[in-house]
Amino acid sequence: xxxxxxxxxxxxxxxxxxxxxxxxxxxxxxxxxxxxxxxxxxxxxxxxxxxxxxxxxxxxxxxxxxxxxxxxxxxxxxxxxxxxxxxxxxxxxxxxxxxxxxxxxxxxxxxxxxxxxxxxxxxxxxxxxxxxxxxxxxxxxxxxxxxxxxxxxxxxxxxxxxxxxxxxxxxxxxxxxxxxxxxxxxxxxxxxxxxxxxxxxxxxxxxxxxxxxxxxxxxxxxxxxxxxxxxxxxxxxxxxxxxxxxxxxxxxxxxxxxxxxxxxxxxxxxxxxxxxxxxxxxxxxxxxxxxxxxxxxxxxxxxxxxxxxxxxxxxxxxxxxxxxxxxxxxxxxxxxxxxxxxxxxxxxxxxxxxxxxxxxxxxxxx
Amino acid sequence: xxxxxxxxxxxxxxxxxxxxxxxxxxxxxxxxxxxxxxxxxxxxxxxxxxxxxxxxxxxxxxxxxxxxxxxxxxxxxxxxxxxxxxxxxxxxxxxxxxxxxxxxxxxxxxxxxxxxxxxxxxxxxxxxxxxxxxxxxxxxxxxxxxxxxxxxxxxxxxxxxxxxxxxxxxxxxxxxxxxxxxxxxxxxxxxxxxxxxxxxxxxxxxxxxxxxxxxxxxxxxxxxxxxxxxxxxxxxxxxxxxxxxxxxxxxxxxxxxxxxxxxxxxxxxxxxxxxxxxxxxxxxxxxxxxxxxxxxxxxxxxxxxxxxxxxxxxxxxxxxxxxxxxxxxxxxxxxxxxxxxxxxxxxxxxxxxxxxxxxxxxxxxxxxxxxxxxxxxxxxxxxxxxxxxxxxxxxxxxxxxxxxxxxxx
Numbered sequence: 001x002x003x004x005x006x007x008x009x010x011x012x013x014x015x016x017x018x019x020x021x022x023x024x025x026x027x028x029x030x031x032x033x034x035x036x037x038x039x040x041x042x043x044x045x046x047x048x049x050x051x052x053x054x055x056x057x058x059x060x061x062x063x064x065x066x067x068x069x070x071x072x073x074x075x076x077x078x079x080x081x082x083x084x085x086x087x088x089x090x091x092x093x094x095x096x097x098x099x100x101x102x103x104x105x106x107x108x109x110x111x112x113x114x115x116x117x118x119x120x121x122x123x124x125x126x127x128x129x130x131x132x133x134x135x136x137x138x139x140x141x142x143x144x145x146x147x148x149x150x151x152x153x154x155x156x157x158x159x160x161x162x163x164x165x166x167x168x169x170x171x172x173x174x175x176x177x178x179x180x181x182x183x184x185x186x187x188x189x190x191x192x193x194x195x196x197x198x199x200x201x202x203x204x205x206x207x208x209x210x211x212x213x214x215x216x217x218x219x220x221x222x223x224x225x226x227x228x229x230x231x232x233x234x235x236x237x238x239x240x241x242x243x244x245x246x247x248x249x250x251x252x253x254x255x256x257x258x259x260x261x262x263x264x265x266x267x268x269x270x271x272x273x274x275x276x277x278x279x280x281x282x283x284x285x286x287x288x289x290x291x292x293x294x295x296x297x298x299x300x301x302x303x304x305x306x307x308x309x310x311x312x313x314x315x316x317x318x319x320x321x322x323x324x325x326x327x328x329x330x331x332x333x334x335x336x337x338x339x340x341x342x343x344x345x346x347x348x349x350x351x352x353x354x355x356x357x358x359x360x361x362x363x364x365x366x
Numbered sequence: 367x368x369x370x371x372x373x374x375x376x377x378x379x380x381x382x383x384x385x386x387x388x389x390x391x392x393x394x395x396x397x398x399x400x401x402x403x404x405x406x407x408x409x410x411x412x413x414x415x416x417x418x419x420x421x422x423x424x425x426x427x428x429x430x431x432x433x434x435x436x437x438x439x440x441x442x443x444x445x446x447x448x449x450x451x452x453x454x455x456x457x458x459x460x461x462x463x464x465x466x467x468x469x470x471x472x473x474x475x476x477x478x479x480x481x482x483x484x485x486x487x488x489x490x491x492x493x494x495x496x497x498x499x500x501x502x503x504x505x506x507x508x509x510x511x512x513x514x515x516x517x518x519x520x521x522x523x524x525x526x527x528x529x530x531x532x533x534x535x536x537x538x539x540x541x542x543x544x545x546x547x548x549x550x551x552x553x554x555x556x557x558x559x560x561x562x563x564x565x566x567x568x569x570x571x572x573x574x575x576x577x578x579x580x581x582x583x584x585x586x587x588x589x590x591x592x593x594x595x596x597x598x599x600x601x602x603x604x605x606x607x608x609x610x611x612x613x614x615x616x617x618x619x620x621x622x623x624x625x626x627x628x629x630x631x632x633x634x635x636x637x638x639x640x641x642x643x644x645x646x647x648x649x650x651x652x653x654x655x656x657x658x659x660x661x662x663x664x665x666x667x668x669x670x671x672x673x674x675x676x677x678x679x680x681x682x683x684x685x686x687x688x689x690x691x692x693x694x695x696x697x698x699x700x701x702x703x704x705x706x707x708x709x710x711x712x713x714x715x716x717x718x719x720x721x722x723x724x725x726x727x728x729x730x731x732x733x734x735x736x737x738x739x740x741x742x743x744x745x746x747x748x749x750x751x752x753x754x755x756x757x758x759x760x761x762x763x764x765x766x767x768x769x770x771x772x773x774x775x
Contacts, residue, residue, distance in 0.1 A: 004428060010420035010628065018414055025595070028393050028401035035700065035707040036391055038398070067458030067597065070617040070627035094617030094626060188628065193414060195458065195597040195630030210614060212498055213461040213491025222491055223461030224399060224590060226597025229630070295425035304419075304426035 003303040003351045007189075007341030008138050008166055008281060013232070014191035014342060020048075020235035021193060024228040031225045032216060041227050048234025052198055055237040056164070056183060057174035062200045064220040065230050069165040069186030070094035071210070072199035073132075075221065076161045076182045077102075079207040082130035086121050088113040088144065089324040090137050092163055096320075102132075107324040111142035111272040118149060122156040129158035135167035135178075139321045139337055141281025142272035143171065150179040159205070165189055165197075169240035170247055170278045175200060182207075185237075187229065191342050192236030196229035243342060250340045251279035257338060257349045258282055264357050269331065271322060280344075285327070285335035289363055294336050294356070301355035303348075306337050391705040392751045392758075396685060396744030397540050397568060398709055402636070403593040403745070409639035410595065413632035421629050422620060432631040439638025446641040447566075447585065448576035449602050455621045456629055456637075459599035460567035460588035461491040462614070464534070466601055466625065467563045467584040468495040470611030471532040472504050479531035479560070481505045485517060486727040487542075489565055492534050505529075513729050514678035515544035523554045530560035532584070537569035541724040541740055542677030543686025545573060552581030561609055567591050567599075571644030572652065572683050577602055583609050589633065593745055594640030598633035601625075651745060656684040658743050658752050663687055665756030670763055676725060676738055685743040688725075690734045694766050699739060702762040706755055709740050 004012065013021075024044055029037025031045050046060070053060040066072045073094040077085065085102035087095055090111065096102075103121055106114045113133055122129070131153045136143045146162055153160045161182040164173060169190035175183050182201040188194040201207055203218070213222030240247075258270050261284060271283040285291075291307035298305055307319075318332035327335070338352065393401070413435055421436045423429025440451045457463045472482050484496050486508050493508065500506040507525050512518055517535060526533055533555045538545050548564060555562040563584040566575055571592035577585055585602040589595050603609050603624065617626030667673055672692030691699065696710035710722065725735035741755070 006420070006423060006426065006428070009423045009429070010418060012416075012418045013414045021414065022407075025402050025407050028399070029707070030395070030399035033395060033398050033707070033709060035395065035709070036704065037393060037395070037707050067462070068627045068630075071458065071615050073617070074615045074626075092617070093619070094615075097616035097619070097626065100616075186628075188420075188630075193630065193632065194420075194628055195633050211462050211465045211491070212494035213464070213489065215490070222465075222494070223459045224588075224596055226458070226595075228402075228595065229597045229633075292425075299426045304423075304428050306423060306425050 003348045005338045005340060005344070005348055005352060006304050006306045007344070008337060008339035009306055010188050010194065011191045011341045012343055013193060014236050014239050016239040017192045017232040017236040021228040021232035024231035027227060031227060032214065041225075044227060044231045045225055048230045051234035051238040052185065053200070055168060055173065055241050056185065056200055057176055058183070058200045061203055062175075064199045064201065064217045065225060065233075066197045066199055066221055067195055067226070068197035069163070069184050069189070072184040072186075072197045073163055074098045075199050075207070075210045076184060076201070077130070077132060078210055080128075080130055080159060081206055081208070082128050082159070083126045084129045085132070086118065086129065087132040088134065090321045091132060091134055092138055092165070095132050095134070095163060107321070109326045110275045111137060111140045111321070111325050112275055113144050113149060115145060115148055115152065119152050122152055122158060125156050125158060127157060129156065130161060131158050132161040132163065134163040135173070136171065136278045137321060138166045139319055140272040140283045140325075141166070141278035141339075143167070143276040143278065146178055146180065154179065167278065169237075169244065170280055172244065181205060187233035187236055190236055190240045193229050193232040196226055196233040198233070240342075247342060248279050250344065253340060253344065253346060253349055254280060254282050254338075257353065258284065260353050261356065264353070265360055271325065271327070271335065280340040282338040283322075283335055284338070285331050286360075287331050287334055289334050289360070291334055291336050293363075294359060297359040298352070298355050301351070301358070303352050303355050305352070307335060391707055392747075392755050393707045394741040394743060394747065394755060395707045395709050397543075397591070397740065397742035399590045399596065400593045400744050401746055402590070402595055403640060403643060405643060406594055406636045406639045410632040410636040413635050417631075419631070421631050422618065435631055436629050436634040439634040439636075442638035443587065443600055443641040446570070446645045447602060448578045450605070453602055453605050455601045455603055455624050456634055457599045457601055457625055458597055460565065460586045460591070463586035463599050463601040464489065464491045464565055465495050466611065466614050467586060468492060468532060468534050469499060470614060470624075471561050471563065471584065471609070472499050473612040474610045475531040476504065479529050481507070481527060481529040482532055482534070483507045483509065483522070483525055483530055484534040485509050485511055487511050487515060487539055487724045488534060488536055489540055489567070492536070492565060496534070511727055515539060515542050515728055516678055516681065517546055517551065519547065519550055519554065522551065526554055526558045526560055528558055530555075530558055532561040532563050534563040534565065536565035536567075537575060538572065538683045539677070539724065540568045541722055542688045542728070543568075543682040544677045545569070545681045545683060548580045548582065556581060568683065571640070571648060572685070574648070577604070589637045589640060592640055592644055595633050595636040598630060598637045600637065652684045655743050658747060658749065659684060659687055661749065662741060662743065662752050662756060665753065666759060669756070669760035674734070676728060676730065687741045687743075688738055689741070690730070690738040691763050692737065693770055694737045694763050696737055696739050698766055699762055702766060703758055706758050710738065
C-alpha cells in the first residue's frame with residue numbers, strides 16, 4: 001500500500017505534531033496537579049489552546065478540548081438548553097445521531113443546505129432554537145453557506161453551531177466573521193493525532209457538560225486532559241495555518257483528476273461541481289460501477305480511497321448526503337471519494353487514474 | 367514548541383539529567399497520573415506515523431491495518447480483566463467511562479429502576495454523574511463509609527432494592543488507596559438485580575481484577591493510571607447476562623453503538639501494551655512497590671512523631687500512603703517541598719483549597735484532613751528516591767512544626 005487518498009477519513013500526522021507529542025509523552029504530570037510536573041503539563045495545554053484558537057480566529061478562552069469531533073458535536077448539540085434544533089440533512093452522523101429529534105433541512109441538488117427551507121423553518125421558531133450547519137461536507141467537500149445561515153438564524157434569535165472538522169486547515173477559518181456561536185474541530189483530520197478535538201464556544205453560552213467530574217476545561221468537559229494529544233493538536237493547528245496557502249492549491253490536482261476521469265469516462269458525475277468546494281475533495285460516481293468494486297480494485301493496486309464517510313463504511317447503505325442531493329440509490333452506491341492532503345503529490349493522482357482506467361476498461365469489456 | 371527537541375531523546379520522562387529547563391525532582395504522585403512506560407510509547411509510535419489509517423475505513427488496507435491493531439489492544443486489555451474483547455468499550459478515559467456507566471445504566475432503566483447508589487468517597491466524576499441523575503429525577507443515595515474508608519456492607523444491603531439500577535463503588539480509592547470488598551458488594555447488588563459498576567481506574571494493574579470472579583457488571587478503566595497513554599480508557603460491559611446502557615456520545619455507531627467517534631489507534635495500541643505489561647509484571651512490581659512503601663513509612667515514622675495513616679492499614683493498594691502530619695498544613699508542606707511531587711487530595715480538585723472530601727468522609731477532624739499528604743509510589747521510583755523523599759519530608763515537617771510553635775509563642 002502506498003498511495004493514500006483518504007484524508008477526509010484521517011490524515012497522516014505532521015512531523016511538527018509528532019515532535020510536540022513526543023515531548024509531551026515524556027512529561028509525567030497531570031495538568032491539574034499543582035506541583036512542578038503538573039504546571040509543566042498545564043503550560044503545554046495552554047500553549048496548544050492558543051494555537052488551536054488561532055487556527056479558527058477565536059479567543060483561547062473559547063476552546064474546550066474534547067476527545068474528538070464526535071464528542072464536540074455531541075457536546076454542542078446536547079449541552080445547550082435548546083427548545084428546538086434544526087440541522088442540515090448533510091451533517092455528519094455525529095450531529096444527526098446526537099439529536100435524532102431535530103428538524104432536518106434538506107440539501108439542494110448541488111449539495112448546499114436549502115436556505116429557503118431554513119428560513120421557512122425559522123419562522124416563528126421558539127426562543128432557544130439551535131441551528132447546526134457544517135462548514136464543508138465530508139463526502140462532497142461542498143462548502144456550505146454558513147454566513148447566510150447565520151444571518152437567518154440571528155434574525156430569529158437562534159444559536160448556530162458549525163461543524164468545521166473537514167474545513168479547518170483546508171480553507172480560511174474565522175469564527176468571528178462567520179458569526180457562529182459554537183464550532184467543532186478535530187485534530188486528526190488536519191495532521192494532528194486521533195483522540196483530540198475541540199469545541200469552540202463563547203464563554204457566556206449556557207453550555208452544560210456532557211462529561212462531569214473534576215471540573216476541567218472550565219467545567220465544560222471533565223477528565224484528565226490528553227496532554228500529548230492536545231500538544232499534538234496545537235502543533236498541527238499551527239502548522240496547518242502556515243501551510244494553508246499550499247493546501248488551498250490542492251484544487252489544481254483535484255481538478256486535474258476530475259478532468260482526466262471525465263476523459264476516461266464522460267458519464268462520470270462529479271458531485272457539487274457547480275458550487276464552491278474544499279480544494280482537496282472529489283466525489284465522483286459512474287452509474288453501474290459499484291463503489292465496492294472500485295474500492296477493491298483500487299486497493300489491489302495500492303490506492304486508498306473511500307466510499308462515503310469512514311464511520312458508516314461498515315454499514316452497506318447509500319450515503320445520506322448524496323441521497324439528500326437527489327442521487328438515485330444506484331448513483332449513490334457508485335460514488336467514491338478522493339481526498340487529498342498535506343503530503344499528497346501529483347504521482348498519487350497518476351496512480352489513481354491509471355488504476356481506475358484499468359478497472360473501467362475491464363468493466364466495459366465484461 | 368521550543369522545548370520539544372530536547373525532550374525527544376527521553377521518552378520515559380523519568381531518568382532526567384536536569385539539563386535545560388527541567389528541574390530534577392521526585393515524582394510520588396502516581397495516582398494522579400503515571401509516566402507513560404517507554405515500552406508503551408514505542409508500541410504506539412508506528413501508529414502515529416506510517417500506520418496512521420482510520421480503523422473504521424473499511425475500504426482499504428490502511429484502515430484494516432489500523433483496525434487489526436485496535437482489536438489487538440482491546441484483546442490485551444480484555445485478557446487482563448478476564449473479559450472478552452466484545453465486552454470492552456473503548457472511551458476517552460475513566461471520567462467518560464464512569465459517566466457512561468452510571469448515567470447510561472440509570473437512564474436505560476429509569477422506568478423500573480429509578481434508584482442509584484454510590485459512596486461519599488467515590489471519584490468526583492462518579493458523584494457528579496449521580497447528582498446529575500438526581501436533577502433528572504432519579505433517586506440517589508450517597509452512602510457514608512466507615513472510618514477506615516471501607517463500605518458498610520450492612521448499610522449497603524439495606525439500601526439496595528429492586529428499584530436500584532446501578533451501584534457504583536470503586537475498587538481502590540484514589541486518595542487513601544483502600545480496597546473495597548468487591549465480591550461481597552457484587553453479591554448484594556445481584557441479590558436485588560442491580561448492576562454493580564466498579565471504577566477500576568486506580569486498581570487496574572495494581573491488584574488482580576477478574577470481572578467474572580468478582581461479579582462486576584461494568585468496570586471503568588483509565589490508560590494513564592497504569593503507565594499507558596492519556597486520552598484513552600475503557601468501560602467493561604458484561605454480555606452474559608447482558609448489561610444495557612444508553613450511550614452518551616452518538617454518531618457513527620462505533621463500539622457497538624455505545625460510543626461513537628473515530629477510535630484513536632495509537633492510544634488503543636498503547637492501552638493494550640500497558641495491559642500486557644501489567645499482566646506480566648504485576649506480581650513482582652507489587653512486591654517491589656510494597657517494599658518501597660514500607661521504607662517510606664518507616665523512614666518517616668522513625669524520624670517524626672505525630673504521624674497517622676489515613677484509611678485501612680492493610681486493605682490498601684501497595685503504592686499509596688496517605689499520611690496526616692500533626693500540626694502541619696499540607697499546602698505549606700507542599701510549598702516547602704518544590705522538588706517532591708506529592709498531593710493533598712485528588713489532582714482534579716487540587717487547585718481548590720478545600721480539605722479533601724474523602725478524608726472528611728472518614729470523619730477526620732478538619733485539622734487532620736488539612737494536614738494530610740498523599741504519596742503514591744510507582745513503577746519508576748527507586749530506593750534512592752524514597753530515601754531522599756524521607757529526608758525531605760521529615761526535614762520540612764520538623765521545620766514547619768518549629769515555625770508553628772515559634773509563631774504560637
